[in-house]
Amino acid sequence: MKNLIILAIVAILDFQGTFGNLLTEAQFKNAVKSSGYPTPTTTKREYACAKTGCPGKYKQANCGAAGKTYYGRGYIQLTWCSNYKAASGDLYGNDRLVQDPDLVARDENVAWQTAFWFWRKNVHSRVGVSQGKFGVTTRAINGGECTNSKLHLRAKKRFQIYNNCRKAFGLSGNGDERGCYN
Secondary structure, rough: HHHHHHHHHHHHHHHHHHOOOOOOOOHHHHHHHHHHOOOOOOOEEOOOOOOOOOOOOOOOOOOOOOOOOOOOOOOOOEHHHHHHHHHHHHHHHHHHHHHEEEEHHHHHHHHHHHHHHHHHHHHHHOOOOOOOOOOOOOOOHHOHHHHOHHHHHHHHHHHHHHHHHHOOOOOOOOEOOOOOOO
């Protein structure tokens, strides 16, 4: 669930135009706790895959290193070899994240770098994001939650967390829910 909180925090920072003044660790922990979760730990691996690696679940033809799996890691839960490859190329000019995808979970700086990379590359420029429409961010990252009515409750939970984070940062009122299932 921590990745949901990261999504909410990044959305708030983007909407408020405060990427240049990133939050402190204390603000981050407060936002997590205000959403009803325990103080964050260093776990940055998709829970369902942390022990097994979910072999075959995120497999893509012609992409990947032998014996490596590309399940969700880091604060945005980066998945799929193509995302690891693109992030690695853009951030480092090489394929280090393809060769060592677990670096995203092991290294705090890489976890943040890939989260902000994904946001800038795949979310920030979408129509509605800079106007604070949180549903648009959900659609950009977890589109299935917007198109499959059986998953709408997950998207609604993300919006609740977003509002909890807004309050933790001292922002008044609720955010704008539009852009996903409405």
